Amino acid sequence: MIKDKIEKIKTANISSILRHFIRLKAHQNKYRGLCPFCDNRKETLFVDDHKSIYYCSEDGGGGDAISFVMNFKDITFDESLNLILSLIGNQS
Numbered sequence: 001m002i003k004d005k006i007e008k009i010k011t012a013n014i015s016s017i018l019r020h021f022i023r024l025k026a027h028q029n030k031y032r033g034l035c036p037f038c039d040n041r042k043e044t045l046f047v048d049d050h051k052s053i054y055y056c057s058e059d060g061g062g063g064d065a066i067s068f069v070m071n072f073k074d075i076t077f078d079e080s081l082n083l084i085l086s087l088i089g090n091q092s
Protein backbone atom coordinates (compact mmCIF):
# COMPACT_ATOMS: atom_id res chain seq x y z
CA MET A 1 0.00 0.00 0.00
CA ILE A 2 1.32 3.41 -0.94
CA LYS A 3 -0.14 4.91 2.21
CA ASP A 4 1.87 2.50 4.39
CA LYS A 5 5.03 3.37 2.46
CA ILE A 6 4.47 7.08 2.99
CA GLU A 7 3.85 6.51 6.71
CA LYS A 8 7.07 4.55 7.02
CA ILE A 9 9.03 7.31 5.30
CA LYS A 10 7.49 9.87 7.65
CA THR A 11 8.92 7.99 10.63
CA ALA A 12 12.47 8.53 9.34
CA ASN A 13 14.29 11.84 9.73
CA ILE A 14 14.31 13.74 6.45
CA SER A 15 17.96 14.65 7.07
CA SER A 16 18.94 10.98 7.26
CA ILE A 17 17.29 10.41 3.86
CA LEU A 18 18.72 13.49 2.14
CA ARG A 19 22.20 12.63 3.44
CA HIS A 20 22.26 9.79 0.94
CA PHE A 21 22.26 12.41 -1.82
CA ILE A 22 23.85 15.59 -0.47
CA ARG A 23 26.19 16.72 2.29
CA LEU A 24 24.50 18.35 5.26
CA LYS A 25 25.97 20.24 8.18
CA ALA A 26 24.30 20.87 11.50
CA HIS A 27 23.04 24.42 11.64
CA GLN A 28 21.23 25.60 14.76
CA ASN A 29 18.43 23.07 15.15
CA LYS A 30 18.40 22.28 11.44
CA TYR A 31 20.81 21.18 8.73
CA ARG A 32 22.07 23.11 5.76
CA GLY A 33 23.98 22.37 2.62
CA LEU A 34 24.52 23.24 -1.01
CA CYS A 35 21.27 23.28 -2.93
CA PRO A 36 21.44 20.72 -5.74
CA PHE A 37 18.78 22.64 -7.65
CA CYS A 38 20.68 25.94 -7.65
CA ASP A 39 23.97 26.83 -9.25
CA ASN A 40 24.92 29.31 -6.57
CA ARG A 41 27.54 27.31 -4.62
CA LYS A 42 26.10 28.72 -1.42
CA GLU A 43 24.57 26.73 1.40
CA THR A 44 21.03 27.85 0.81
CA LEU A 45 19.35 24.49 1.36
CA PHE A 46 17.88 23.97 4.81
CA VAL A 47 16.56 20.69 6.19
CA ASP A 48 14.24 20.63 9.17
CA ASP A 49 13.71 17.26 10.85
CA HIS A 50 11.00 18.60 13.13
CA LYS A 51 8.83 19.73 10.24
CA SER A 52 10.08 16.97 7.89
CA ILE A 53 10.73 19.48 5.14
CA TYR A 54 13.55 20.96 3.12
CA TYR A 55 13.61 24.40 1.54
CA CYS A 56 15.96 26.59 -0.41
CA SER A 57 16.24 30.25 0.51
CA GLU A 58 17.59 31.02 -2.97
CA ASP A 59 15.06 29.42 -5.33
CA GLY A 60 12.15 29.28 -2.90
CA GLY A 61 11.68 25.57 -3.57
CA GLY A 62 11.02 22.97 -0.95
CA GLY A 63 9.00 19.97 0.04
CA ASP A 64 9.31 16.64 1.78
CA ALA A 65 11.79 13.80 1.37
CA ILE A 66 9.75 12.19 -1.38
CA SER A 67 9.62 15.32 -3.52
CA PHE A 68 13.32 16.00 -2.91
CA VAL A 69 14.30 12.58 -4.24
CA MET A 70 11.86 12.92 -7.17
CA ASN A 71 13.48 16.21 -8.19
CA PHE A 72 17.04 15.17 -7.41
CA LYS A 73 16.88 11.89 -9.32
CA ASP A 74 14.25 13.03 -11.84
CA ILE A 75 12.07 10.03 -11.07
CA THR A 76 8.37 9.46 -10.42
CA PHE A 77 6.59 9.56 -7.08
CA ASP A 78 6.41 5.75 -6.89
CA GLU A 79 10.07 5.37 -7.81
CA SER A 80 11.00 7.88 -5.15
CA LEU A 81 8.97 6.02 -2.52
CA ASN A 82 10.66 2.74 -3.35
CA LEU A 83 14.14 4.24 -3.48
CA ILE A 84 13.73 5.87 -0.07
CA LEU A 85 12.31 2.68 1.42
CA SER A 86 15.33 0.76 0.13
CA LEU A 87 17.60 3.32 1.82
CA ILE A 88 15.82 3.20 5.18
CA GLY A 89 14.77 -0.43 4.91
CA ASN A 90 17.08 -1.63 7.65
CA GLN A 91 15.57 0.76 10.16
CA SER A 92 12.58 -0.33 12.16
Ligand SMILES: [Zn+2]
Pocket residue numbers: 035036037038044056057058059060061
Ligand atom coordinates in the same frame (compact mmCIF):
# COMPACT_ATOMS: atom_id res chain seq x y z
ZN1 LIG B 1 18.04 26.15 -4.48
